[in-house]
């Protein structure tokens with residue numbers, strides 16, 4: 001933190017005293033109310049510090065300041081001016097204990113809040129406001145968060161990240177006013193927390209045969225023994241966890257541990273195969289819910305987890321269970337019969353209900369990914385909505401709390417810029433602007449229900465992120481956009497202004513040793529994908545062969561998608577690419593309505609092998625005057641090459657022809673998966 005605050009003092013950029021608009025101050029997240037007047041407070045060597053707060057808060061604030069280069073303000077004996085932090089009974093304009101009012105005049109900076117958290121956030125604003133000359137503009141800022149929950153999730157399973165790295169991110173999170181760090185501690189790729197009762201979890205399941213997730217995933221997916229030459233991975237000891245929790249607590253951040261169940265548990269079942277339906281290692285991903293030992297194991301693990309993490313919430317995963325083995329497992333079937341569970345969804349729900357009961361009995365609450373809705377939501381559960389906003393909305397409508405983290409806006413593992421300019425990512429395209437455009441409060445939620453929307457979180461899954469430097473590259477600056485959508489009201493937000501502040505902030509982060517993506521190098525979306533084009537087929541009728549329909553999941557708007565003038569962006573998931581199952585291919589015919597002179601017919605395909613999106617192996621383009629008898633204009637063969645790149649290729653024809661109907665066929669290769677094209681452009 002020392003370096004972070006030091007740099008804040010020397011490097012903050014601020015438009016001092018030039019306007020009272022909140023958009024002119026270089027603070028992220030932008031405060032709710034800002035009134036800057038003329039003049040400055042100078043934070044000099046004789047500046048003093050007073051803190052009036054309950055002992056625990058006072059100690060945390062004092063420690064925070066004393067570990068920083070403005071430490072001298074805590075020690076000055078004869079102050080010429082002072083920074084005063086004090087707790088007040090109430091602040092009329094502020095309702096949140098995390099809110100604060102900062103009043104700056106020539107001689108004093110007063111930060112008032114009703115709780116220590118508010119003072120801490122006022123202090124973060126102060127740090128961001130100090131300019132190159134150690135001045136702070138005079139005026140009043142009153143500020144409080146829009147949402148109580150402002151989170152970041154870091155996946156330490158797919159690749160293991162050190163305690164120091166996590167602390168470094170906690171520093172930045174505090175600086176941008178996050179209050180929850182969700183650690184994805186367990187998954188197939190590695191178990192990352194010492195559990196005294198089950199030493200094999202860290203002796204074996206924390207180590208794997210390959211250093212990168214990708215190599216391991218594409219190999220046998222086996223685990224190793226700690227200390228053996230082929231052991232790659234790591235885990236946090238209980239002592240390290242306690243240290244991390246305390247470090248976060250002093251920065252008003254709660255760490256929420258995630259222990260995955262009933263699925264994403266290959267690593268556990270490899271070393272404790274008796275907890276799986278098959279009873280054999282390397283077969284299952286889901287715990288056997290029919291087996292009482294599963295509950296004994298999970299409760300024993302959670303008991304140690306609760307001893308380490310004081311967080312009110314414990315995340316139990318709950319996502320993406322295969323549920324396949326349960327359907328034929330005698331123990332699961334017997335459980336279903338005895339508990340009168342209609343199907344495997346209800347079996348999963350049975351586990352979640354039982355685990356929730358256990359957590360509640362221990363004074364904790366359960367959070368799960370939105371699949372915990374399947375088969376019936378446990379009574380007090382909070383839903384983390386990742387497959388869209390729907391799960392969160394459903395939870396809120398049923399009277400539960402929800403945290404929004406939809407993949408489309410909040411998954412920072414997607415490409416943040418043109419894929420060919422970026423290190424390999426899992427796919428997708430999520431630039432800063434799109435993160436910033438997300439409003440976590442859905443229109444359908446009534447004002448009466450809005451309090452159930454607990455907040456918003458950015459997620460950083462790490463399958464394709466093998467190093468700490470790369471992790472930071474993916475995190476910054478997009479985490480700053482999450483910070484602002486979580487804290488600031490939409491009325492004070494503006495993307496262009498935010499982007500300018502983010503450029504300054506990321507420069508600052510990089511000076512402090514972070515590895516942010518450089519926004520000034522941003523290429524942006526695929527050319528043409530944010531506007532629309534006109535051509536001879538625009539708006540014409542497209543008929544799809546009945547044996548080659550487009551995918552119900554990737555309609556891109558339906559029958560008009562291939563002639564709607566909308567070119568696709570860097571991801572097939574942007575609703576501008578139409579998807580076809582590779583088992584059917586594409587066979588679409590466009591009726592141009594009149595006999596037309598044709599010069600070119602082109603369509604772009606995209607390929608990204610990770611999610612099984614491939615180029616076609618052959619494209620056939622034909623034309624007809626009557627819609628019955630077609631003449632082949634071209635037949636293009638293509639060799640599909642599996643590689644790591646996200647690639648785009650035009651398959652087309654150029655020449656001269658007269659026709660009313662154009663037929664475009666794409667033949668899939670043998671790999672399965674999907675074909676995606678965006679527009680059949682006819683000129």
Ligand code: ACM
Nearest residue numbers: 319320369386461
């Ligand atoms: C998730 O991304 N499977 C929560």
